[in-house]
Every structure is written in C-alpha cells, then in structure tokens.
Amino acid sequence: MEETSTDPIPTPRLLLRPLDRAGARRILAGRPGPADRWGPGYPDAGDRAGAERFLRVWAEHGEPGPFGAYEILLRADGRAIGGAGFHGPADARGRVTVGYGLVPAARGLGYAAEALRGLLEHARRHGARGVDGDTDLTNTASQRVMAAAGMRCVRQDGRLRYYAASWTAR
Template sequence: MQAVGGDQVDEAVAGCVATLRTAVDRDWTAVRAGRLDWSVRRTAVHVASDLIAYAGQLAGRAQDAYVPFDITLDGQGDEGMHAADNASVLQVIETTGVLLATTVRTTPPEARAFHPFPFGSADREGFAAMGIAEVLLHTHDMAAGLGLPYEPSAELAESVLACIFPHVPPGPAPWPTLLWATGRGELPGRAPVTGWRWSNNLVIPAERLTLQGVRPAAARDLRLGGDGGFDWIDGGPYQGTRDAAGMLVEAYESGSHRPEFGLFVLVRRDDGRAVGGLGFHSAPDEDGRVEIGYDLAEAARGRGYATEALGALAKWALARDEVSLLFARVEHTNLPSQGVLVRAGFDRAGAAEEAAHAERHGSDRSLTLHIRHT
C-alpha cells in the first residue's frame, strides 16, 4: 500500500498497452469487452477519454462541473475518412496517460477539482487513482473479451483500493478484491456487488485551515514515522496524530474503517503547511455518540487553530443524521485543551454524567468529559 501518483499512472497504462498490443490485428469492433455492453474498440476509446478528462479536470481546477470536452479519433463517425486502427488507439491511450501522469506530478498536493463521488472534489492522488482504476478494470474487460491473460501488480491494485475504496474491507488478495468491489468477480464469504462507487477523501473547509481526510496509505506512513505526504511545520506531526493514524490503519485492515469518521490533518490555507491532527476515534455508536480528539504541533499552538478546526468538524458531524452527540475526554490538568473545547461549543459534563460515561465505556475516570449536542 503506497501513495498513488504519476509513476503508478504510467505503470497502469504500460500494462494496458502491452496486453492489448498482442491483439491489434483483431477486429475490436466485433468483440464485446467482457461483461460490458461495449465493444473492445469503444472501451479502449473510453479509457483514453477518461484519462484526458481527469487530466483536464485537475489541470483546469474545475470546481462546479466536468470540463465539457472529449476526444474524437480520426474517422470516428465521419464517413469516408480513414478510421484510426487499433495500434493508433493504443497510441492515444499512451498519450492521454502521459497527460494525466504529468498533470498529477505538477499539481500541488492541496489543489482539488470537481468530481461528484462522494464529496464533490478530488485531489491529485484521487484523480490518479481514478484514472488507474479505469485503466486496470477496463483492460481486464477488454482482455477477457479478447481471451488474453491480464493481471496488474498486487501493489498497484492494493494502492487503488486503499486510495479510492477505503470503505472496502481488504480481501485475501488485492486484485480479486478490486474486481469484486467493482462487480467483476466473487470473493468467498461476500455477497456479489451490483452497484458501486469509489470514494475520494473528505476535505472540510475552515477559515484559515482545511481539514484534509487522511487515506490509509498516508496513515500508515505517519504511523511509521513519516510525514504522510504533508508538509509539516517544525515539531509536527505530534505523537497524538501518529497514534490516531495507527488507529485508522487498524480499522482499515480489520474492515471497520469509515473514511469520513477517520483522521484529518489540519493544513493552513496560506502556505499549505500542516499544523496538527484532528479526528474521530471511531464511527458513531448505536446511539449516535462519537468521540473526537485533536493535537497541534507545539509551534502552532496559541493561535486558535484547534478551536477553529474543532468547530468546523463538529458542525460537519452534527449535521449528519447518524450523529447525535460528540464528546471528548481531557486530563484534569490540561486546562488549555479544556479551553479549546469550551470555545468550540462543548460543555463540561456533570459529575454524574462523567461517572455514567466511564461506567458504560470503561474509560479512565481521571479524565474530564466534554460534550456537544448541536
């Protein structure tokens, strides 16, 4: 499991072209692409269209809709013109792949552009992963129709799953799991998939910050002592962020991860530097209660960042039907953190409520309890 970028786009496209090049002498218009209703030819053109569309979205920073353009191959729909042959179609796939890979490499990590699923935007890693998924899955479809062997590397399939299918529990092997998650295969003990969407990471805006949802690969890097792909200020990330990243990885590997109820890194708008971490300990319980935690690098403290971020995350969470109450637990001696909670709209629970909470959750009675309902 690794972060997804331009190199992985190149790898996926190279594998696609190498596989299909062995059958360029076949009539691709007469062969159906696996389970799809499309021919192999139409599917190949679709792959190229997706690659250029994702490059266009990301390069143009489209914010409200898809950029309204597409590609047309020579002779496509024009009677009397010489239609591009299969080898030329592969050249178009190679070219559009280079365009996406180059755009991904040259786009700042914090930049986002419109994509509908599921939160209305994606960053460069999301567009790279979506492009790779289109290539891998449709190469599988075309290879099946043409009777060709095809299987991408396990590492590439695993990275796509962790990036845009973080809600899918890992299976016995990455490639069969990706095929199952997209309705193209079966996995023991799992029902067939009949409808699916991939899931880009959630980003919540605040006044001076953005709260950027952390993907499993970035969380694993943070847990192992890396930067998770973020540009941290001096002293960051703090240990609490690394511990939270470890919790996210454990939830993902166990199949209980809910991406929108994971870890967020706080990134300053003015310079793109990461200053802290904030997030949920788990998804809401059956009563809609969910615990929240946060920390900041020492150099970022005293500037109101934690209050701002906590307020934005609380507002987002409490607007969801499945959340009825947020709570946080803090050491009695940690007065600055208690002040952050109060300024973010949390109330200190009474002694009876604290005792009941500790009894119910088996939590440390030495911690203060702060709650917010609205």
C-alpha cells in the same frame, strides 16, 4: 492517492484533509510523501497515535467515511500542523468521539478550537446526534478548546474531564 468517501473540511484558516491509509503509514514512519508539506514538529507522538488508531478502526470497521481522521493544514501555505478526527463510527446512540492535537508552534493561536468547530459541524451534517471528548483534569488548554468550540463539561472523575455537544439529528 487512495480514495476516501469524504471531502476536506474547510474552516476560515484551516483545511482538515481526510487521512487515508497510505498517509497514516507515512505518519507512523515519520517519512513525508512527495506531496506532503509537514510543518516543524509534525508528526508528533499524538499524530502517530491518531494514525495508528485510524488504521485499527479501518481494519475493524472498513473505510470510516466521514468519521475518520484528518490532517490539520494551514490554508495559507498547506503545511500540516496537527491532526484531528473521530475515534470511530457513531455508537448505538448516534454519538461520535473526537480527538485533536497541534504541534507546539501552532498552539495558542485558536487553531485547535477552529478545527474542532469544523469537526462538530461536519459530524452534525453527517447525521451524528452528538460529539464527545475528554481531557486530563490538568489540561486546561484542551478544556478551553472544547468550551470555545461549543462543547460543555458534563462530568469528571479522578483523572478526566468529559465534554459533549448534542443536537437533534437532521
């Protein structure tokens, strides 16, 4: 397996496993490897878009370290139920942008907020000064996820609602 420079992110019910390039290519192809345990509906279009973004960021900036992409695995059985991660390295202000998604069968169970809380703590531990995210105005489920994870709505435009979490870097 290709090495990444970050460890998995554990949460009470989930394990966010760092994605590597080979894993991203398997997601894009829709073909699991021998060690992959994909839940029903995984990967979906959002997972494929995340894998594509991950490969693009890697090509442009190199190995992303702690601010890469992660597969969301159920700790109970190791099945992949979605993806979460950072859209790239921290910007000049020290902020990173997050995204996440779950297969339909895993929605509504608190997994997305749990995964996002794990990402927020991970970003803080690795020196980010804050985390940003956005969602369509009509996506109230995602808005609830960001609020439950501790992000606050900072603005909206005609299409999106923008959320942020900030802290003093360690």
